[in-house]
Amino acid sequence: MLGKLKEAYYRTYQTVMKGTASLLPFPIPGLLTGTGSVKQLAENINVRGLRHVLLVTDKDLMALDLPGGFLKTLAERDIAYTVFDRVQPNPTVENIEDGIRSYRASGCDCIVAFGGGSPMDCAKIIGARLGNPFLSVRRMEGLFRVVLPIPPFFCVPTTAGTGSECTVVAVITDAQSHRKFVITDLKLVPKIAVLDPELMAGLPPAITAATGMDALTHAVEAYIGRSGDTFTDSNAERAVRLIFGNLETCYGDGADLEARYQMALASYCAGAAFTRAYIGYVHAIAHNMGGLYGVPHGLANAIILPHVLRFCRVEAQPKLAALARLVDLGEPGDSDEVLASRFIEAIDQMNERMQIPTTIAQLQASDIPLIARRALDEAHPDYPVPRIMTLRQCEELITALLPPRVDADKTMWT
Secondary structure, three states, rough: HHHHHHHHHHHHHHHHHHHHHOOOOOOOOEEEEEEOOHHHHHHHHHHOOOOEEEEEEEEEHHHHHOOOOHHHHHHHHHEEEEEOOOOOOOOOOHHHOOOHHHHHHHOOEEEEEEEEEHHHHHHHHHHHHHHOOOOOHHHOEOOOOOOOOOOOOOEEOOOOOOOHHHHHHHEEEEOOEEEEEEEEEEHHHOOOOEOHHHHOOOOOOHHHHHHHHHHHHHHHHHOOOOOOOOHHHHHHHHHHHHHHHHHHHHOOOOHHHHHHHHHHHHHHHHHHHHHHOOOHHHHHHHHHHHHHHOOHHHHHHHHHHHHHHHHHHOOOOOHHHHHHHHOOOOEEEEHHHHHHHHHHHHHHHHHHHHOOOOOOOOOOOHHHHHHHHHHHHHHHHOOOOOOOHHHHHHHHHOOOOOOOOOOOOOOOOE
């Protein structure tokens, strides 16, 4: 009886939130797109009268001099910049405070995130803290707790995966509790996002695969959830079609700029879908794999996605079948049941071809109860999933992700 009451509460809450979301003025960033488009960003910053940029990135990108062209265009317009390149793979609260000190010490007046999901999340929360110095990072966890606007903010993604360049979401790690949590607010959407495939051409195959599957997870979870609408469904469908058509091309030939551009668009569309329709259990479990073990988020999503889809296949069957038809996986007379299974199998096969493992190498059996509890605490009641998962079901699903006891797969991921 208690389970039925809980489920009724979750569904009522999700229905109310869906209605509320339909009334919210979700910002849409201006887009600079195409090869070399990052060179246009400095002029867009200049016309806003901004004079000192905090560039939030990581040391790997600086070592590759990937931001070099952008920094040169800033200098040509007499715009000063300070580089904060200490972003960690899973940014922490302490990481945010370091960035705030750099911004204030240099007298910056705007922020540019340059990189993958970690720099973009880090930059968003640096901005949120700067605009709201009376709020700690932990106080902003949850929905719409960023009270005042953030400084002018721009995003230059260098991976096609997170979609953070158009979302209201930022993810942060609490290093003390080894827990990831989410900050969601309309104020976190950047003024401008740059989709420049040249910046993605050098991504290694493993990162290309993981980030691409991250984008696929965003699109699929938004599409099969219960809070979608015409806008989110059309963006999710476009993302899935582009990912199936281009991800493995990028994986095999990173220098294919047209395929890279299509994947950048796919990531953006997937972000536009999930920022309104939300996500599901794949992300809830993956966030906790990242918080506890530091597992890269896209990799965790790729591994977990087929398991969650099989868990909710019956409830999500019409939507999964529609995606199968969209990417030409079925025959004209195939039933929804057959098509839904084929779509899940296609994800398995894509993972296999890109050498993505089937288990989480770091996962420890003793941690499963904690991971499951934290995942459901994150998901309930917010995530409008097709099928509600119990704690026992979540533990069983995570157990299936345990690596073999001996001779775990030695791939590029281990």
